[in-house]
Amino acid sequence: MVKDRMAVLTALMDQGVIPVFYHPDVEVCKKVIQACADGGAPCIEFTNRGDFASHVFYEVTKHFASADPRVIMGVGSIVDAPTAGIYIANGAKFVVGPILNADVAKVCNRRKIPYSPGCGSASEISYAEELGCEIVKVFPGSSVGGPDFIKAVLGPMPWTRIMPTGGVDPDEASVKKWFGAGIVAAGMGSKLITQELLDAGDYAGITAKVRETVELIKKVRGKA
Template sequence: MEDRALVVVRAPSISDPAALADALVAGGLRAVELTFTTPNVLDCLRAASSSGAVMGAGTVITGDQARAAIDAGARFLVTPGLRPDVAAVAHERDVPVMMGALTPTEIMAALDLGAAAVKVFPAKLFGPSYFGDLRGPFPDVPLVPSGGVNADNAADYLARGAVAVTAGTDVVPPAAVAAGLWDDITARATSFVHSLSR
């Protein structure tokens, strides 16, 4: 994973997907995941795919969703759990997939499916110290915590062995996304990025 953070946008509406992506890039967050729980997510991906962000699709559960997301411009896919059909489409289309897992057994299954990285979700269940524990058996596996990661604990996850972290509603509050508060979102992104080097 090239960047140390990726932002997950989960909102009931996105007023201007390209402006959102540009606001996040201006704040230092290039990798942007739009989840399939967002209405009209495929239209949003299309609209933002020409921005300077690396756009991806999250909460991808089916092979059909994976195909549609890639066709809409997604450059990476993220699943909440182990999804063989999504992995098959990702490999067929040469698009990296980050699969969700929590336990060592699930992490190994994600690797068997060809995951480029493993999203450890929900990370808040065990916190940053869990990543130190996982580094023992998985020293070379790219692990990315998701769920409960914020500016207060993101650097700790990185220090314990995460290759990158996810930013969520602290950076992209659904109300700010819907209202188009791009300057606020840029400021939040900048603050989050600065927190990574604490």
């Protein structure tokens, strides 16, 4: 089933929390991603961080195309256009990066793939929007000013959709602060898919943690 740009953007915002994950083992990835999808978070940001990560991504994406078509595989840690192209060819439905790169935006726009670049200032956010980015990643979230920065940007730029990564924790106090400031979604990595759960192979535990976080965000947004 083809997931177009608008459907993917809507799914990201509806989901609220985007699990950010990488593991070199294809089978572990399949289990973790299935656990996230079962917990209500089928949009996954797989980070381009290890050797042959794109090969792992290809195998995992191919698997879910038939095993669970709800899963929307995106790629993170993208800093250049050739790498974005490889992942798009391998089935990425959205692209995320720690930085803003105009060439990545062009590659994604040609294929109608959402691109969320990492921005740390109002000028960068505005330039990203000029390049066609619908959801801008603020990174690293806590280091650039946290929820206060989000509020400050949305004052003069209320049309901006922001998805921070770094500093948003899966607990009520953190979720209230960030979503109260006006974010549309948040990337969460090791605080959501903890090393402890991974080491124990506790995939049911990952599902429970993800479900709890998805429900918490719905509650804070008044949608529960």
